[in-house]
Amino acid sequence: MGKIALRMVNIDKKFPGVHALKSANLEVGEGEVHALLGGNGAGKSTLIKILGAIYQPDGGEIYIDDKLVKLEGVRDAQRYGISIIHQELMLFPELSIAENIFIGEKPENYGYVSKKDIEARAQKILDNLNVEFDSAWLVSSLSLAQQQIIEIIRAVSFNSKIIVMDEPTSSLSKNEVAMLFDIIRKLKKNGVSVIYISHKLDELFEISDRITVLRDGETVGTVTTKETTEDELIRMMVGRDLSNFYVRTEGKGSSEVVLSVKGLEKQGVFEDISFELRKGEILGFTGLVGAGRTELMEAIFGIRSYDQGEIFLNGTKLDIKAPKDAIEAGIVLVPENRKEHGLILRNTVGFNMTLTVLKDFIRGIRVDKGAERSIMDEYKKTLGIVTPSYAQIASKLSGGNQQKVVLAKWLAKKPVVLILDEPTRGIDVGAKSEIYALMNDLTKQGVSIIMVSSEMQEVMVMSDRICVMNEGTISATFEKEDFSQEKIVAYSVRRN
Amino acid sequence: MATDLLNSRKNHGLLGFFKKNIAIVTGLIVLCVVLSFASPYFLTRHNIMTLLRQISTNAVLTLGMMMCIMIGGIDLSMASVVALSGTLTAVLISRLGMSIPMAIILGLASGAVCGLFSGLFIAYVKVPAFIATMAVMNVARGAAYLATNANPVRITLDAFNNLGIGFVAGVPLPVIYTIVLVILVALFLNKTRMGRYIYAVGGNFEAARYSGINVKAVQITVHVLSGFLAAFAGIVLAARMYSGQPAVATGWELDAVAASVLGGISLFGGTGSVASAMIGVLIIGVLQNGLNLLNVNSFWQLIVKGIVILIAVSFDMIRSRKADK
Numbered sequence: 001m002g003k004i005a006l007r008m009v010n011i012d013k014k015f016p017g018v019h020a021l022k023s024a025n026l027e028v029g030e031g032e033v034h035a036l037l038g039g040n041g042a043g044k045s046t047l048i049k050i051l052g053a054i055y056q057p058d059g060g061e062i063y064i065d066d067k068l069v070k071l072e073g074v075r076d077a078q079r080y081g082i083s084i085i086h087q088e089l090m091l092f093p094e095l096s097i098a099e100n101i102f103i104g105e106k107p108e109n110y111g112y113v114s115k116k117d118i119e120a121r122a123q124k125i126l127d128n129l130n131v132e133f134d135s136a137w138l139v140s141s142l143s144l145a146q147q148q149i150i151e152i153i154r155a156v157s158f159n160s161k162i163i164v165m166d167e168p169t170s171s172l173s174k175n176e177v178a179m180l181f182d183i184i185r186k187l188k189k190n191g192v193s194v195i196y197i198s199h200k201l202d203e204l205f206e207i208s209d210r211i212t213v214l215r216d217g218e219t220v221g222t223v224t225t226k227e228t229t230e231d232e233l234i235r236m237m238v239g240r241d242l243s244n245f246y247v248r249t250e251g252k253g254s255s256e257v258v259l260s261v262k263g264l265e266k267q268g269v270f271e272d273i274s275f276e277l278r279k280g281e282i283l284g285f286t287g288l289v290g291a292g293r294t295e296l297m298e299a300i301f302g303i304r305s306y307d308q309g310e311i312f313l314n315g316t317k318l319d320i321k322a323p324k325d326a327i328e329a330g331i332v333l334v335p336e337n338r339k340e341h342g343l344i345l346r347n348t349v350g351f352n353m354t355l356t357v358l359k360d361f362i363r364g365i366r367v368d369k370g371a372e373r374s375i376m377d378e379y380k381k382t383l384g385i386v387t388p389s390y391a392q393i394a395s396k397l398s399g400g401n402q403q404k405v406v407l408a409k410w411l412a413k414k415p416v417v418l419i420l421d422e423p424t425r426g427i428d429v430g431a432k433s434e435i436y437a438l439m440n441d442l443t444k445q446g447v448s449i450i451m452v453s454s455e456m457q458e459v460m461v462m463s464d465r466i467c468v469m470n471e472g473t474i475s476a477t478f479e480k481e482d483f484s485q486e487k488i489v490a491y492s493v494r495r496n
Numbered sequence: 497m498a499t500d501l502l503n504s505r506k507n508h509g510l511l512g513f514f515k516k517n518i519a520i521v522t523g524l525i526v527l528c529v530v531l532s533f534a535s536p537y538f539l540t541r542h543n544i545m546t547l548l549r550q551i552s553t554n555a556v557l558t559l560g561m562m563m564c565i566m567i568g569g570i571d572l573s574m575a576s577v578v579a580l581s582g583t584l585t586a587v588l589i590s591r592l593g594m595s596i597p598m599a600i601i602l603g604l605a606s607g608a609v610c611g612l613f614s615g616l617f618i619a620y621v622k623v624p625a626f627i628a629t630m631a632v633m634n635v636a637r638g639a640a641y642l643a644t645n646a647n648p649v650r651i652t653l654d655a656f657n658n659l660g661i662g663f664v665a666g667v668p669l670p671v672i673y674t675i676v677l678v679i680l681v682a683l684f685l686n687k688t689r690m691g692r693y694i695y696a697v698g699g700n701f702e703a704a705r706y707s708g709i710n711v712k713a714v715q716i717t718v719h720v721l722s723g724f725l726a727a728f729a730g731i732v733l734a735a736r737m738y739s740g741q742p743a744v745a746t747g748w749e750l751d752a753v754a755a756s757v758l759g760g761i762s763l764f765g766g767t768g769s770v771a772s773a774m775i776g777v778l779i780i781g782v783l784q785n786g787l788n789l790l791n792v793n794s795f796w797q798l799i800v801k802g803i804v805i806l807i808a809v810s811f812d813m814i815r816s817r818k819a820d821k
Contacts, residue, residue, distance in 0.1 A: 303706065323708040333706070341706040344699035346766050355696055355707050358689040365687040409707065 003030040004066060005193040006051075006162055012059035013046055013217075018426075020046040021057070022217040026195075028162065033184060033194045035204045035225070038214035039237050039489065040289050040454035044197055047214070048164050051195075052084040053077040064162075083155030084164040089147050093140035098122035100139050101154045125157055129186050145176030149183060156187065163187065164195040169203060170290060181207050199288050199493050201230050213237055230494070238456075238485040248462050249440045254279045258448045259331070259417050261300065264309030269295045270472040273309065277417060277450060280443045284463030285452040287492050291469040293452045294336055297419050301333040302326045313416065327356070330416030334406050334423060336452070342406040343394050350376050350390030353408045379408035384434055400431025407438070418442065421452040436462060456485060468492055517760055517772045519811055524779050531786040538789055545668060551781030552670040553578075554751050555774060556729040558759070559681045560722030561752035562773045566698040567718050568765035569625030573614060574726040575748040576636035577607045579741070581727035583640045586649040586740025589656060596656050600731055607727020608720050610636050615719030619712035629719075633749075640742040648741045651734065660735025670732050677725065682770040690717060699766030754801070755780050758808045779804070 006028040013021040021043045028034040038044050049055045051062070053071035062069055064080050071077050077084075091100050098119040115136075122135035131149060139147060148168060155163050165184075169177045184194055184207055196208055204211055205225060212222040213236040220236045259277040264270065270292040277283050285293050299306045302320040311318045313329050320326050326333075335341035343352055353376050354361070361371035376390055383404040387397060394405060403423070410418065420439075424432045439449055439462060453459045459466055460483055468476045468491040476491040478484075514521055531538045557574050564571040585603035588594040594602075610632050617628040651657060662669045685691040696704040697714045705711050734740045759776025761768035783804060787797045 322710070323706065324710060327708040335706050340700070341702050344696050344703050344766065346699045346764075347695060351692070351695070355692070355709075358692055362687070362689050362692075365683050367687050 004028070005030040005032070005064070007063040007066075008047065008051065008060065009063070010060040011047060011050060011057050011062075013043075013050060013055060013057050020217055021050075023219070024060075024214060024217060025219040026212055027222065028193045028195060029209075030161075030193055031188050031191045032210065033188055033196055033208045035208035035211040036195055036197045036214065037199075037204065037211055037233060037237065039456065039492075041216075042214040042237075043217040044214055045166070046217075048084060048166065048195070048197065051077065051082060051162075051164065078158060081159060081161035082164070083158060083160035083162070084166070085148070085151050085155060085168065086166055089144075089151055091139050091147055091150060094138065096136050096138055097126075097133055097142075097150055098135040100150055101125070101135075101157050103154075104158075122157075125153055129153065129156070129183060131183070143176070145172045145179060148172070148176075148180065152180075152183060152187075156192070160192065162193045162195065164197070166197045167199070167290075168196070169198065169200065177203070201233065201493055204233075205230075230490075234486055234489050234493070238489050247436075248282065248464070258314060259450075260312040262310045262312070264296070264299065264306055264311070266295065266299060266304065266306045268472075269304075270299075270469075272473055275467055275474060275477065277448050278464075279448055280446050281464045282439060282443060282449045282451055282462055284459040284466040285450060285469060286454065286456075286459045286466060286488060287469035287475075289454060291492070292472040293469050294421055296469070297333060297421055297450065297452055298335075300326065301331060301419060303333075327413060330414075331419065332356075332410040332413055332415040332417070333419040334403075334410055334421060336421035336425065338399070338402055338406055338426075343402060345393075345395040347394060348390060349385070349387045349392045349394055349397065349405055352394050352405050353379060353390070354412065356409050357412045375412055379412055382411065383408050383438065398428070398431075400427035400434075403427050403431065403435070407435070411442075415447060417448050417450065419450045419452070422454065423451060424453075424455070424458060456488070459488070460485065470494070513769075513771060517775065519815075520758060520760060520772065520775050520779065520808065523808070524775055524782065527779065527782050527786065531782065531789070535786065535789040538786065543785070543789070545666075545671075547781055547785045548671045549668045550785065551777055552668075552674040553729045553733055553745075554748065554755060554781065555674045555777045556677055556725050556732075557748060557752035558755040558773050558777050559677060559770065560725035561749070562756045562759070562761045562768060562770070563681075563685075563694060563718045564625065564629075564722050565753070565756050565761050565763060566694055566765055566768055567715060568698050568701065569618065569715075569718075570629060570753065571611075571614070571719065571722045571726075572626065572629040572749050573610055573632040573636055574722065574752060575745040576633045576640065577610050577723055577726035578730035578733060578745040578748065579640040579743070580610070580636040580643075581607050581730035582734035582737075582744065583644045583649060583740035583742050585731050586651050586734050587643050589653060590649055590651050596653065603731045604724055604727045607723040607725075607730070609723070610726075611719040611721065611723025612716065614723070615716035618719065619715040637742075644740065644742045646742055648739045650739045652738075657735050657738050660732050660737075670736065673728075673732060677728070678770060678774060685770060690714070694718060695766055697765075751780060754805050757812070758805060760812060762812070779808075 004027060006026070008024065008026040011021050011024040024043060024047050026036070026047065036044050036047070046055065050057045053074050053076055062071060069080060071080070092103065095103070096119070101122045102118045119135045126133055126135055131153070133146070139150060142150065152163065168180060172180065187194060196204070198204060208225045210222055210224050211228065211233065213220040213233060215237060223232065256279040257276045258279045262274050264273040273296055275283070287293055295304060298304045300311060300320070302323045302325050311320060313331065318325065318329050339345060344355070354372060357375060360375065361368040385404045385408065386401055394402060397405065423435055443449060451462060464480055466478045466483065466488065467474050468488055470492055476487070478487065537543055560574060561571055581603040584606050585599045588599035588602060589596060614625070614628045614632045617623040618625050659669060664672055685694065693704065693709050693714045696707065696709055697711050701711060733744065755776040756773055757763060757776070758779050759768070759773035761773055780801065783801065784797060787800065
């Protein structure tokens, strides 16, 4: 290995309630393809955002070409030759390739841009990389992969020395991936360093020189790709300690099947999904972000449509076309995104808590204030919601209390099947254990719970069974006695 | 936190209303005080009745408009629907000899159908409310001209015209209708399930959908009501003018928008009350009445109205930005 292009040393970053990075280290050589690997929430994107100067670190140092640098804004990062290619493309579809490449350039000729001139310069770059496009083509005429390549070329045109690619292949076909890899190899030859983030192990083995594994905000280690194995990487990604401030106190439920899903499919999102949920059980759904878990649950709840497959509740086939149908049958969903999908933030706590059960206390224009109050009181108590009054605006509550309000809204509906999508994301430890206790209670009362979660500890401890999803399918289902972090991670990342 | 607690407990009832709408309530009072000194005529009983009758149309339109704005949309077709329902009712009575109740029912129905039309396109085709209601605005206006050959249609039946010009206990009938409608819409928004769904859809469309609310039905209901209210205003106006006039009410939808935003109906949706919107109506009405009394020429009136709206909305934006922090 030649020169070191980038060193990030002991990077530390705290967000309110989360210590995202504790002591993250990353060292990338000149002309190296360096992969960054880690589970959900390991800190990859935070580390990259610090490199791109989108976040400021709370501690640690960054060296570029062995010089200590301070990246105070996106412009600084660009000046040091750092380019980040995000998952969402930032191109202007109605402009030409050439215009897109040079869009950020300061125009010289008193603001006049010569099309001919930039097209010629763009063509030179394209030819250099053996990309057979005409620089005058409109970006909208290109495929997604080709657009991604333009994005990369734009980075190259800034004379970038370090290019970060965040899951660049997530929406690409096999051929397109090959095309992307060709470009990466050419960049490498030109001395450009590439930081490559992906969950797809086979790709990492094909393209990367070294791999750094992050877990819980810390660098676990860096290995040379040629000398490592999938098993070693999975072992590095898995945390060992399960802290036990919460436990699953109830049994595993009965053998009676409540919800049964058969062959559910939505093209391009999930396929061949079959599973059963038993009475009083907590069924964990885990997998990587983007594996299709949320989309599957939203299909069962009627927010999204599905192409084929059947859903049975207590043996009766359901025809779910809208959330209303699922709710009437007794299936409710506490969504992952509390602020966007869970709450009317601008309205009051009481308004939100009772939104699903207005029928219970409003007839015509008669509002039974007593009944309304008693519903609110009951669930405020059950969930331990802390609020100065029911007239408090929901946005003013803490994350934990907001989540409890969403839960209250759905528990008031007395569900048979409760789907919880990331039920404890972004809430403090205290509220977390209260929600776990509530889940135990609910299953004791016979409610069946599907818990979608990316948090390994939560899945391992709270689930009675676990389904692992990988690229739109259920890749494995584990009974409690077979739970193992290694296996779960392996089935989340491996394409079998 | 302690102040939050105080505020949230006190925001009920009349006191809470005044606290929440302190700026516009003060504005209205100041305006009235100034005018009562500037013009000895302002506080006379006759002028107050004239003022109330003048604003009754805008009040009814604002009731519909505020609901559309509350769900994050707008209804630009209201003024055209005023013209359509008025001319249709006039044609049915004067040219086709239809009975008055039947003609009124069909006139009201024409407005509801216009609203249904916009609502269906907004809910199912996802056409932005601005565009859908603008299209209906053109269609309704065109239909009004076609139905009348672009000429006013006179109504000579006193039984009908009295609905617009009559008095009960010295109060003009249109004012009484308006008071009844204001109460009905306030009850609807505060006391019914649909009313709460309107606040939910306006506050967060996606969260409303995830709560199992039939958001399409909410959008359609609001637009049908808006069309119905516009048609009601149009029929009363026709009675007041003894005729259905196809060119009437041009631009009035914007007065309803102005009254709504002056009355604190947030353009972001999900908040607002009938009472505060009515204060918006009063401010615009009093301003117009006062400027008339002071003989300010009508072109200047437009300029004053524009400036007042801009100031009021800026005030609201600054306040809500502070509240978000």
